[in-house]
Amino acid sequence: MIAETQIAQFDSLTLDNGVTLRDITVAYETYGALNEARTNAILIEHAFTGDAHAAGIDHEGKPGWWANMIGPGKAFDTDHYFVLCANVLGGCRGTTGPSTVNPATGKPYGLAFPGITISDMVRLQKLLIDHLGIPKLLAVAGGSMGGMQVLEWAVAFPDAVEACLPIATTARHSAQQIAFNETGRQAIMGDPDFQNGNYYGGALPARGLSVARMVGHITYMSDESMREKFGRRLRDRQDFSYGMDVDFEVESYLRYRGNQFVGRFDANSYLYITKAMDYFDLASGFPSLAVALERARSRFLVISFTSDWLYPSYQSQEIVNALRSRNHDVTYCELSSNYGHDAFLVDVGEQTEIVRGFLARCVREFRSLEAVR
Amino acid sequence: MIAETQIAQFDSLTLDNGVTLRDITVAYETYGALNEARTNAILIEHAFTGDAHAAGIDHEGKPGWWANMIGPGKAFDTDHYFVLCANVLGGCRGTTGPSTVNPATGKPYGLAFPGITISDMVRLQKLLIDHLGIPKLLAVAGGSMGGMQVLEWAVAFPDAVEACLPIATTARHSAQQIAFNETGRQAIMGDPDFQNGNYYGGALPARGLSVARMVGHITYMSDESMREKFGRRLRDRQDFSYGMDVDFEVESYLRYRGNQFVGRFDANSYLYITKAMDYFDLASGFPSLAVALERARSRFLVISFTSDWLYPSYQSQEIVNALRSRNHDVTYCELSSNYGHDAFLVDVGEQTEIVRGFLARCVREFRSLEAVR
DSSP states (O other), X not given: OBOOOEEEEEEEEEOTTSOEEEXXXXXXXXXXXXXXXXXXXXXXXXXXXXXXXXXXXXXXXXXXXXXXXXXXXXXXXXXXXXXXXXXXXXXXXSSOOTTSBOTTTSSBOGGGSOOOOHHHHHHXXXXXXXXXXXXXXXXXXXXXXXXXXXXXXXXXXXXXXXXXXEEXXXXXXXXXXXXXXXXXXXXXXXSGGGGGGOOTTSOOOHHHXXXXXXXXXXXXXXXXXXXXHTTTOBSSOSSOOSSSSOOBHHHHHHHXXXXXXXXXXXXXXXXXHHHHHHHOBTTTTSSSHHHHGGGXXXXXXXXXXXXXXXXXHHHHHHHHHHHHHTTOOEEEEEEOOSSGGGHHHHOOHHHHHHHHHHHHHHHHTOOOHHHHO | OBOOOEEEEEEEEXXXXXXXXXXXXXXXXXXXXXXXXXXXXXXXXXXXXXXSOOSSBOTTOOBOTTTTTEETTSSEETTTOEEEEEOOTTOSSSSOOTTXXXXXXXXXXXXXXXXXXXXXXXXXHHHHHHHTTOSSEEEEEXXXXXXXXXXXXXXXXXXXXXXXXXXXXXXXXXXXXXXXXXXXXXXXXXXXXXXXGOOTTSOOOHHHHHHHHHHHHHHHSOHHHHHHHTTTOBXXXXXXXSSSSOOBHHHHHHHHHHHHHHTTOOHHHHHHHHHHHHHOBTTTTXXXXXXXXXXXXXXXXXXXETTOSSSOHHHHHHHHHHHXXXXXXXXXXXXXXXXXXXXXXXXXXXXXXXXXXXXXXXXXXXXXXXXXX
């Protein structure tokens, strides 16, 4: 199926920092059909550098980032569900972000873009869901930063979501997670081409953004998956260079992925979205995570992966324990995988079975908004 | 005790890459006294960014990097042992490296410095040991890259070392370890001030070197030690900046440590020494690590730390298993610590007891070079 990116426009959104953002565009894609009762909609949340193109193939033939999970007969079965995915606020793939032209100045926002949060992203998605005429989502699902948005949906709009699937995620960014993000930000802001964020139309802060992405890639893989994929294999050579050239396959791979990223992602979006992740703490303003989750009304399927050291299983278990302490309907699966944090994207065999079964139960037991009220 | 850095000069050293390096300076410090039989010398190997100042305090009052382990009554007891430590080849703290003036050109080597290996570092140390008239070392000890040098000593000069103490280290750099190093190198070489290594006398590649150090710092700590030290505490503020300022303590700490590093370490040394680590594979040229270690004649004490994810315990266990398979005298201790890779530097209580006991046995059972022959 060819996926068409669609556009929705909203007049304004008041952000957590008090600023009102105006003339907001949201890019989104949908797959499958909304049923007459409007009870089969599933919102997919993308991770940090993802976008609205979650499934199918686009006009350039590029498959969606979760095409192995979304489609006819797949975990999120588009023969039965109406699946949608929107680029997040602050992004650079169609939704308003720092690279968007500021209507007040006629120039891209750059660092004049207001600071955003995971909660802001989710409130904008709620406007989209309302705009599409969906009273209650069957499910909200996503991995990594997508999982943070799922958790935020559960507490911000408890009556609007039947089931929540936070995957390979956390209820709050840890010091180590903040530290990795800060390293990427410093690499970008230290690039002279960054020009305090006003690089549009000129040279991009390519070296800084590339280094930021290299660090990211290491954290997305596991020690073991890197050993399996690269080991100590040399790249197109029989002996060491004894210089600063590429010696090892893994060096070549990281340089390639870093450079490739520059062509598809905006450095200012990198800054704003990593800050939003770092700010995320679902328990903020509450005595505990359990109290924060008291207001949730959804069923939960929480998934983590054994080799994921960026969002380790203990962080998922904190969510599960908090939910259980408030007697929520929660299923937890720690899946065995060597792929590290990337597992939720690439190692989807077991994940597919578990999601499929969980969604089937949620369909059977769907509580309409009216029934809940 | 005030530690005095001493200097030794050597005419030449032929490196693994075939190049002969000339007019080599080695900076070293010694603590305690060499006994008449010359059987109480312990060579301490420093880690990546360490230097010869391992113990005591220098003229500015700065303690050595392992002052908690070396001194009267400490693990390496200078009342009994003659302890010495030399800055490595390629370093920037007194020993010849890329910031040294090339006698052939009258300018600093920069990237004209030849590529080096852990083996080259160790062969230069052997020249120093010969120069000091020490026929056989009681022990060679070090953590991280220091441990790699220890292992290299064991196979390169098996008759010249009674005991080897490789700590928090590996017999070969993994793809993940290479990847982290490559990220740092790209950060440095991507800095426009790097000027292809010819930055001496001009602006330093400070931003790149600082980012490289930030990445390093994250890998030296553990998730848990970062949580304990910083958590999500904000830095001198009550609410988020919603901009790109420092919000969290951990961001402030990393920026500070990154900037501080620029003042004490040379970017070209960073490149050369990380390459030497990445090249390190003790089993290279042998059918297996066990075969490589067959030639060793030392006793071994191998130490790793539970929370060290940069040099995880399994890498120490590979060394131990290879040694045991060849019936070597080996003791292995996995010490419980939350401090991550930094544990060998900062969490030295148990380490002290274990090293002290091991060294006492090595003194009792010391096999003189003559006795071995």
